[in-house]
Amino acid sequence: MEYKTILNNTNNNIDKRPIAFFDSGVGGLTVYRKVKNLLPYENCLYFGDTKNMPYGEKTEKQLVEFADKIFRFFEKQNAKAVIMACNTTSAITYEKLKDNYNFKIFPIIQSVCPILAKLENINKLGIIATPATINSHIYSREISKYNQKIKVFELAAPKWVRIVEEHRINQPQSLSQIQEIIEIMQNFNPDKIVLACTHYPYLLEVLKKFVPEERFIDPALYFAENIKKFLIENKMLNDKFEYEKFYVSSNPENFKTASKLFYELKELPELINLD
Numbered sequence: 001m002e003y004k005t006i007l008n009n010t011n012n013n014i015d016k017r018p019i020a021f022f023d024s025g026v027g028g029l030t031v032y033r034k035v036k037n038l039l040p041y042e043n044c045l046y047f048g049d050t051k052n053m054p055y056g057e058k059t060e061k062q063l064v065e066f067a068d069k070i071f072r073f074f075e076k077q078n079a080k081a082v083i084m085a086c087n088t089t090s091a092i093t094y095e096k097l098k099d100n101y102n103f104k105i106f107p108i109i110q111s112v113c114p115i116l117a118k119l120e121n122i123n124k125l126g127i128i129a130t131p132a133t134i135n136s137h138i139y140s141r142e143i144s145k146y147n148q149k150i151k152v153f154e155l156a157a158p159k160w161v162r163i164v165e166e167h168r169i170n171q172p173q174s175l176s177q178i179q180e181i182i183e184i185m186q187n188f189n190p191d192k193i194v195l196a197c198t199h200y201p202y203l204l205e206v207l208k209k210f211v212p213e214e215r216f217i218d219p220a221l222y223f224a225e226n227i228k229k230f231l232i233e234n235k236m237l238n239d240k241f242e243y244e245k246f247y248v249s250s251n252p253e254n255f256k257t258a259s260k261l262f263y264e265l266k267e268l269p270e271l272i273n274l275d
């Protein structure tokens with residue numbers, strides 16, 4: 001349905017509070033862009049915890065601390081919803097923290113697995129993610145709740161996040177680090193491969209040298225649709241875009257450069273310390 005028509009049908013219950021996103025760095029912008037496309041009138045905040053990147057190598061205790069600080073920050077900013085645009089924190093912290101704040105929290109994995117599990121013509125599904133996400137086995141667990149026939153193969157790609165954050169995507173060493181993982185995945189012969197870390201869609205130009213692009217799934221689209229549906233059903237839409245604001249915990253210049261492939265920031269993100 002046309003967006004304006006949806007707005008007119010929501011009894012003018014306009015909610016101007018921002019939607020807030022977070023990730024360890026630029027990865028969450030792959031989700032941010034899709035949500036912005038579907039919900040163009042929303043005010044948005046984005047926090048990239050670049051000081052603590054990569055999340056995939058952190059312990060549960062550390063990840064819970066990081067996520068809690070970010071949620072408290074967004075509470076002060078009066079966010080109406082927080083998007084965990086990060087698979088790792090969705091896997092490790094969502095269950096622990098989900099009831100502690102005064103806004104709706106959207107975890108990427110738990111939101112998209114019901115959809116992934118019902119996609120047609122998939123018998124074998126490959127999952128590539130950070131070590132923390134893979135070690136939690138959350139993808140196989142969540143998918144088997146909705147479809148027990150699909151065989152899921154989970155594989156960690158420990159080096160990929162840094163390749164993106166350090167903008168080394170086209171370097172020969174990065175190419176071989178990407179190829180190494182893809183070859184292991186190909187031995188499983190998956191029908192589709194889920195890019196289960198929000199940083200990985202940045203690597204698509206390289207990934208498609210080894211596997212046809214249509215075999216990869218970026219769950220961000222399903223995630224964005226799920227968020228839009230919730231905001232419509234709960235009459236939480238805004239009717240006019242006024243601002244977007246980006247924050248990082250270190251190195252704003254690097255964030256602006258690394259993010260270019262997915263989102264062109266008009267100015268440097270603001271450096272803030274949540275400790």
Ligand code: DGL
Nearest residue numbers: 024027055056087088198
């Ligand atoms: N982009 C995040 C994810 O989806 C975190 C990556 C990292 O910092 O290791 O898991």
